[in-house]
Amino acid sequence: MWVRSTLAYRTSFVMMAVGNFAANGLDFVAIMLMFSQIEALGGFTLPEVAFLYGTSGVALGLADLLLGSIEGLGRRIRDGTLDTLLLRPVPVFAQIAADRFALRRVGRITQALLVLGWALPRIEVDWTVGRVLMVPLMAVCGTAIFAAVFTAGAAFQFWAQDAAEVQNSFTYGGNALLQYPPTVFAKELVRGVTYLVPLAFVNWLPALRLLGHPDPLGLPGWVDFLGPVVAALMCTGAGLAWRLGLRGYRSTGS
Amino acid sequence: MVYAAVAAGSFRRYATYRIATVAGVFTNTVFGFIVAYTYIALWDERPHLGGYDQAQALTFVWIAQALLATAALMGGGGLDDLQERIRTGDIAVDLYRPADLQLWWLAADLGRAGLQLLGRGVAPMAVGALAFPLALPGDALTWGCFLLSVLFGVLVSFALRYLVALASFWLLDGSGLALISGLACMFFTGMVLPLRVFPGGLGEVVQLLPWAAILQVPADVLMGVRSGDGLVRGLVFQAGWAGALLALGRLVQSAATRKVVVHGG
Numbered sequence: 001m002w003v004r005s006t007l008a009y010r011t012s013f014v015m016m017a018v019g020n021f022a023a024n025g026l027d028f029v030a031i032m033l034m035f036s037q038i039e040a041l042g043g044f045t046l047p048e049v050a051f052l053y054g055t056s057g058v059a060l061g062l063a064d065l066l067l068g069s070i071e072g073l074g075r076r077i078r079d080g081t082l083d084t085l086l087l088r089p090v091p092v093f094a095q096i097a098a099d100r101f102a103l104r105r106v107g108r109i110t111q112a113l114l115v116l117g118w119a120l121p122r123i124e125v126d127w128t129v130g131r132v133l134m135v136p137l138m139a140v141c142g143t144a145i146f147a148a149v150f151t152a153g154a155a156f157q158f159w160a161q162d163a164a165e166v167q168n169s170f171t172y173g174g175n176a177l178l179q180y181p182p183t184v185f186a187k188e189l190v191r192g193v194t195y196l197v198p199l200a201f202v203n204w205l206p207a208l209r210l211l212g213h214p215d216p217l218g219l220p221g222w223v224d225f226l227g228p229v230v231a232a233l234m235c236t237g238a239g240l241a242w243r244l245g246l247r248g249y250r251s252t253g254s
Numbered sequence: 255m256v257y258a259a260v261a262a263g264s265f266r267r268y269a270t271y272r273i274a275t276v277a278g279v280f281t282n283t284v285f286g287f288i289v290a291y292t293y294i295a296l297w298d299e300r301p302h303l304g305g306y307d308q309a310q311a312l313t314f315v316w317i318a319q320a321l322l323a324t325a326a327l328m329g330g331g332g333l334d335d336l337q338e339r340i341r342t343g344d345i346a347v348d349l350y351r352p353a354d355l356q357l358w359w360l361a362a363d364l365g366r367a368g369l370q371l372l373g374r375g376v377a378p379m380a381v382g383a384l385a386f387p388l389a390l391p392g393d394a395l396t397w398g399c400f401l402l403s404v405l406f407g408v409l410v411s412f413a414l415r416y417l418v419a420l421a422s423f424w425l426l427d428g429s430g431l432a433l434i435s436g437l438a439c440m441f442f443t444g445m446v447l448p449l450r451v452f453p454g455g456l457g458e459v460v461q462l463l464p465w466a467a468i469l470q471v472p473a474d475v476l477m478g479v480r481s482g483d484g485l486v487r488g489l490v491f492q493a494g495w496a497g498a499l500l501a502l503g504r505l506v507q508s509a510a511t512r513k514v515v516v517h518g519g
Contacts, residue, residue: 011430012429012431015433019430019436022434023437026440027446034447036453037451038296038299041296041299165274168281173281176285177288180292180295183295184294184295186291
């Protein structure tokens, strides 16, 4: 239904899709403008940065397509419309995720895939079957990790209703971070996104392994393959937080 | 005066969203850190890129974060309400009011910008100044010129967003156009990369477009890159674009209001 309703304003839909495509592309234009002045950033070449950019963008794009609407939870709590959803015999989580499902978000994924497709033949990797499989695995685990962040952020809104923007700093901010090589950032920041909010498993750690760059934190090599474990743990944690938030929700008025 | 009351009301309205403001400060700070580190890497490779030293490049990052909400660098900034009123037809009621539409929304936008500058401008800037060596001026005069320049920047930003909102009279649903104009704003203000860093001819052209008045000029004023003649030229450049775009907004407004047909009355 939401797909049909957005298609009703056709000019606007086309502009929205183009805009979404360009929104993500803008970051890449900035990266290209940077590389028009330099050869390497933090020891990474343009195709290598493009690879990081593409893998992170695909993961965030897929998570956003599936769960992006969930950040509207705060608004629903404020205006009381969440109560309507509670009365329906369908899980609230599924209803919120499908609410205002926005087809235009496909623009982001398309753009990230194009950059990734450009980067793949240009990065210097000795491709084996295992290494080829690592790329789709990264996309799946990355999507799960970002989806967990979206869910946890939404659950947080049960307590702080106006704080949708905090969630943005972890999802879109995380994406902006992962587009650049970890060598660019201060060690504390890299530690933060490895141990605290383990976004580093979306693409940094597997990509470092793939591209043959040393890990700035000097972690043991097997850590690079922990993506699926981290993703599973995060999804479980986010699911629990969501349940806890929903149980504690007491509607407005009292 | 009614417009002063509108501005004050708008200031208070945004002041009530306290948690949202804190959340916004947090987000601005996080993004500030991410961009700051990429600029350090960039300026390590190419010192004095675009005529900035590293401290100035870092200062640019935090000015951009401080002005992000103030000058609505990503678009929006309350004018989506106007857009929605046009789409639903509530605008017909507004047109009967004994107040000028453009001045009304300008007053509201100035109130909003004032609160955002205090609420979401000062804190990220302070964090940035604590965490990185910034090139901030010590004299009150430069800060005064900066504030004047920010005011002009907000006027230009408002004039552009007002034109986008008015386009809803023809497009009905203007959200697509608003998105694209927000993107143009991000790119051409220098939010994604300072305009001085853009290569060659592109760099010269983007500094003549109206968007340059919103972030690039105020930033250069604060960092002392523009002083003396350059400062005056910068302010005239901003005032010129603000005047031209506000006048264009008036023209479009009168064309649009002639077009409105109120059903049933």
